[in-house]
Amino acid sequence: MHKILVIFAHPALQKSIAHKSLFNEIQNIDGITCHDLYDTYPDSFIDIKHEQVLLLNHDIIVLQFPLYWYSCPAILKEWQDLVLEHGFAYGENGDKLVGKKIILAISTGGSANSYSTTGYNEHDISQFLLPFSQMSKLCNLEYLPPFVVHDIHKRHDAERIADKTAQYRQLLLGLQQQSGDTTTTDMESNQ
Template identity: 55%
Template sequence: MKNVLIIYAHPIEHKSRINRQLIAAVERMDGVTVSNLYEKYPDFFIDIKAEQELLLTHDVIVWHHPFYWYSAPALLKEWFDLVLEHGFAYGREGKALKGKWAMNSITTGGRESTYQAEGMNQYPIKNFLLPFEQSAKLCQMNYLSPFVVFGSHLLSEINIEQEVKKYWALIKNLRDNRFDVNFLQSEQHENGLCWNQNNLIT
């Protein structure tokens, strides 16, 4: 069994339709820790040592957030800037995260069709997540395909329930080490297929 750490950043959680439900579905699962950054650090003063301790005691790190301005809410960026220190996360002596698994879990306002060459956003979602992917790689972590819920404003309650079930299954599979590493290194993975489309192991 792996310990899963979900680093959750949502600045206006009381208005959330979807992320709140995704998080609620997994926060009481054995082996899963949800670290709610905006709840812990409303003033942005991150406890660096405490955050590094959390990383050390978990095997899978999930950056979970609504997609804001083609990236993450500001406090998650602050977390990257302060917590992933040289000598801890990267650099000659920085091996604390080596071999751990990392992924993004995001919700977007834009529909999937907008994240294509012909769409309004022009590029696939995977391109916008490159800073996360490359940061994980710099820290010698294995980066997994993201979990993405597109077009979140258009989803009915039933659609949301389906996404919540997929997310629950994904986190459980990660915890139970039931994911297909070969798939993650395959061409399909390189094409940016998302966990919530075809490759959930149920």
């Protein structure tokens, strides 16, 4: 069974509609480590060695966050800058993450249609996530299709959130059990 590390970054969790439910749903699943960056580092001083040990001890890394201004919250960017350093994650002797997988679990305020070439944002969601895809490539991580909950500002009824939460749980449980082929992990929500 694959060990999963969920690196969670939400700067305003008390206002969260989707992520609070998603994150709470996976708290007590064996083999899944839930790691809240804002809770662990309220002063934003990230313990690089501790974070690297966490990465080494897990097979699959989940970056869970709300898409803010077409990117991740500040602490997750800080985490990337410090933890995924040369000689560890990339570059000379930077092979510590080879063979691991990474997936994003994100929410957007806009609809799936707004994240299309004909929509308001004029680009597909994958284009906004390109820095994460490229980071994965540089760090020798296998980049899996993202789990996306769209339209969270307008469509946040309890039934829809419960459905997305169940899908997220099933996705992670499936990843735990999966052996080789990862092409079936695309549970992107287009709603």
